[in-house]
Amino acid sequence: MHGSSSFPRVLTVVVVAAVFLASAAQARPLLRPGERAPALAFRSGTRVLNLRAWRGRKVLLWIFSTWCPSCRVGLRVLARKEPELRADRLNLVVLENHDDGGYGGPTLGTTVARYAPGLAAAPNWTFGHARRAFAGVYNPRSYPDIFYLIRPDGTIARVSSAPGAHLGAILRFARGGKR
Amino acid sequence: MKAAVPWLEAARTVFAPRRAKAVAGLTFIVTFAVYLLLLPATFTGGHPGMAALASLTPGLVVWAFVLAAILTLLVPTTLHVLGSGRGARNLGGAATGGFLGLALSLATPLLCCTSVLPVAFATLAAWLPFFAGDAGGAFQGFLATHEGLFFAVSSLLLLGALAWNLRAVATGTCCEV
Numbered sequence: 031m032h033g034s035s036s037f038p039r040v041l042t043v044v045v046v047a048a049v050f051l052a053s054a055a056q057a058r059p060l061l062r063p064g065e066r067a068p069a070l071a072f073r074s075g076t077r078v079l080n081l082r083a084w085r086g087r088k089v090l091l092w093i094f095s096t097w098c099p100s101c102r103v104g105l106r107v108l109a110r111k112e113p114e115l116r117a118d119r120l121n122l123v124v125l126e127n128h129d130d131g132g133y134g135g136p137t138l139g140t141t142v143a144r145y146a147p148g149l150a151a152a153p154n155w156t157f158g159h160a161r162r163a164f165a166g167v168y169n170p171r172s173y174p175d176i177f178y179l180i181r182p183d184g185t186i187a188r189v190s191s192a193p194g195a196h197l198g199a200i201l202r203f204a205r206g207g208k209r
Numbered sequence: 210m211k212a213a214v215p216w217l218e219a220a221r222t223v224f225a226p227r228r229a230k231a232v233a234g235l236t237f238i239v240t241f242a243v244y245l246l247l248l249p250a251t252f253t254g255g256h257p258g259m260a261a262l263a264s265l266t267p268g269l270v271v272w273a274f275v276l277a278a279i280l281t282l283l284v285p286t287t288l289h290v291l292g293s294g295r296g297a298r299n300l301g302g303a304a305t306g307g308f309l310g311l312a313l314s315l316a317t318p319l320l321c322c323t324s325v326l327p328v329a330f331a332t333l334a335a336w337l338p339f340f341a342g343d344a345g346g347a348f349q350g351f352l353a354t355h356e357g358l359f360f361a362v363s364s365l366l367l368l369g370a371l372a373w374n375l376r377a378v379a380t381g382t383c384c385e386v
Contacts, residue, residue, distance in 0.1 A: 097350045100254040103264055133350020172346050174353070175254070192254025195261070 060170065063188055067091070067180045068167050072125055074158035086182050087121050090200060092193060093160050093168055094175035095127045097135030101175045102145045104193035109146035111201065115154065118204035122155045128165035131174050179203045216372075219379035220282075222289075229285045237281040244273035244314070251318040251356060272360045276314050279367040283307060286374040306373065310366030317352065317359040 061067065067089075069082035081091070094101035108115070108122065115122065126138040135141070138157060142150055149155050160168065169176050179188040179200065187203055190196050223229055245265065250257040252264035287307065329345075352359065 095346070095350065097354055099251050099353055103252040127346075129346075131350060132346025133354075135350070135354075174346070174349055192256065194264075195253035195256045195258075197260075 060176075060189060061168065061178070061186055063186050065186050066184050067178060067186050069184075070164045070167060072123075072158045072160055072164050074156055079156070079158065081123070084121055084123065084180075085184050088119060088182055088204065089121045089123060089180040090177060090193070090203075091123045091125075091168070091180060092175065092177040093125045093127050093165065095131030095133065095135060096138060096141040097130065097133050098174040100192040100194060102141065104175070104195075105142065105145040105149075107194040107197055108200075109149050111197070112149065112152060112155075114201070115204055116152070118201075118206075120154065120200075120204035123158070124155065125158045125160040125164070127169065127172075127175070128160050128162050131172065215379035216375045219375040220286075222378055223286050223375075229289065232285045232288065233281050236284045237277050240280045241273055241277035244276055245270070247315060248273055248318050251353070255318070257318075268357070272357075275364055276360065276367070279364060279371060280311070283367055283371045283374070286371060286378065290374050290377055304370075306366045307370035310363045310370060313359060313366065314363035317356055317363070 067081060069080055069085075071078050071080045073079075081089075092104075094104070096102075105124075124142075136144075138159065139150070142157060150157065165172075168178065173191055175191050177190055177193055178186050181187050188199060190199070193200060224233065246257050246262060248269040249261040249264045249266070253261040
């Protein structure tokens with residue numbers, strides 16, 4: 031008796047889970063390691079820059095939301111490693127998420143001034159804003175933050191989030207390691 | 210005062226055996242350690258570990274202590290009620306409140322700033338357009354900037370479960386042979 035009454039419930043759970051998994055599978059795909067990083071434009075202050083300008087250099091492209099706690103910690107952690115990253119010739123392009131990820135936070139300038147003072151003038155750092163088209167390609171699932179390690183040839187080496195938790199991988203990439 | 214006394218008596222009844230004290234001690238050590246490792250995961254995109262531990266703040270230590278302290282009282286009382294011979298039926302609302310409080314306290318730092326919520330919202334958006342667009346980001350942003358509120362709600366749920374259990378012990382409804 032117990033077995034027959036629980037079967038419809040189990041079946042319902044399995045069907046709902048399958049539908050959700052199928053829906054999730056259709057979520058917009060992320061760019062993957064090995065793919066070429068699209069050369070798209072973004073706004074930096076009053077200028078419009080294009081990722082194409084960084085071709086031939088190692089790049090950490092990071093899109094983040096200013097309200098995100100792990101993003102603030104990541105900014106602080108990367109700021110501490112700035113001399114090392116500069117010596118290893120890693121270029122950091124740090125962009126505020128389109129519409130700040132859908133939740134109002136402090137401005138990018140305020141966030142950088144508070145958690146990574148002095149970086150605004152660092153020669154290997156570029157700050158800006160990811161416009162809708164840019165975020166649609168590089169952050170299609172609207173994560174609070176996402177970063178890409180891009181090789182000099184323009185291919186993506188790694189896609190991840192929370193640089194503070196993946197500093198080892200970033201430093202290895204900067205030094206010229208495979209991963 | 211008169212209303213509080215039965216609860217104190219209930220607590221004394223639960224914690225009289227040495228075994229209950231041992232369970233309480235072990236619960237505190239384990240849950241405090243778990244919360245100390247887990248709560249700062251909010252600063253590493255939901256990844257607990259040594260990198261997260263480096264980001265531990267005094268505020269999070271306090272929350273870890275508060276949540277662990279409540280669980281230290283809740284676990285032995287729950288075991289006492291379950292061991293009364295009438296099983297999980299005695300737990301009633303305590304089971305729901307306790308589970309919800311525990312789940313919320315553990316999920317909050319892990320969900321903050323990870324890919325879980327955006328994927329979940331994108332999945333829901335396939336059925337309910339309301340969840341499309343910035344709804345996921347708005348929820349995640351609220352979660353990230355109001356973590357203290359979620360921990361407070363977790364604490365209240367756990368305290369509610371504790372109160373339910375103590376009431377069951379105090380009124381003797383759990384302990385009929």
